[in-house]
Amino acid sequence: MDTWINALPYLLEGLQITLYIFFIAIIIGFLIGLLMALLRLSPFKILNWIAKIFVDAIRGTPFIVQLFFIYFGLNSLDFISMDNTTAGIVTVAINAGAYFSEIIRAGIQSIDKGQTEAARSLGLNSTQNMRHIILPQAFRRMLPTFTNQAIISLKDTSLLSVIGVADLTQEGRIQASATFQAFEIYLLLGIIYFIVIYLLSMLASFVERKFVLR
């Protein structure tokens, strides 16, 4: 118990970093996903291809390789310099963005064509149709899958400890080697992740109940 009480302040500090990275990355990731989904569904072949290549490249490579490429690879170029936290946020955002784009695309395509026809017949242009009719319905429908991906991304942030980001996992590793109490520390680390993810799922199902049952 003493081990836990002594380690907890450090771990909570790490948790703050983890949540900070997670929230920024998930917001940027969502915007990337939305942009890529719209490119993918646009009538222009070139834009479709750009989005498809992006999504395939991210889905076809491991997260840790993407992280090393962005942190070590891009940083070795003269004109780019990122600290490890920034590189971590960028990697999580791009990675989540690729998966989000597929979720959003499927969500948009699942909305009945009659909705677009009704909106267009009233005189709404395609942007107004997307904004007021299609996306609000698609987002409600994609919320469960969206939560899933957010949870995966939250867990992915633990890999940022590999490049030295002082996140929850990194703090845990430091505490484990400082105290030689690996069992207790990693158990506590797991419990903290579990609680955060559990709260996140509860928040998501609350939002779902509020908006989806329409």
Add this chain to the structure above:
Amino acid sequence: MTMIRVENLKKSFGDLEVIKDMSTVVEEKEVICVIGPSGSGKSTFLRCLNRLEEITDGHVYIEGVDITDPKNNINKIRQDVGMVFQQFNLFPHKTVMQNVTLAPMKLKNMDKAAVEKKAYELLDKVGLREKAKAYPGELSGGQKQRVAIARALAMDPKIMLFDEPTSALDPEMVGDVLDVMKELAREGMTMVVVTHEMGFAAEMGDRVLFIDGGYIVEENVPKELFGNPQHERTKAFLSKIL
């Protein structure tokens, strides 16, 4: 005044030629009913009138404006052409009131109070004022279709297109929807109605178009078309349904 002029309209889906050659004219305040067997192209014909289907060849003029000319703003033209669909296509995430007010709020520079006042008048007209705050999922089919009519009317269209508006309804709901359409016709709305309701066509139609195989086979006043059809295909169709 001529509201709709269709000149040598052709529409293909890939290799399938659905509309081979159609021409007709709809004058102001006319109610045109379009009948014909399923797959004859009557819905496609209607959907070409506001370019929900891209037109393969020929011209469609709405109030003299060629909607096949890409230089003309189709979104602007559509504001004058209301459409009611077989499957209602109400926006399920919006209340009845929001369904009716969305387009005028976004497209006309009217303030919210004025748009809502108008919306209540329209909901009165279709007998659904008390459903203003309900969501489409809470309505019956007949109620949904009446909301859809109110939604289309909210843009103050000069022409209303109806695509089999009663085909997806339970029989006891059909009457309410037809009553609303009849009132609209009596008020002088220019209407094109694709329908299987021969009673409505006979009572309200100024002219009836019989469509088959991608052509307008016959068009006449209802009395003549139903009482004295000239073409074999019209006779065959009518003998099956009457």
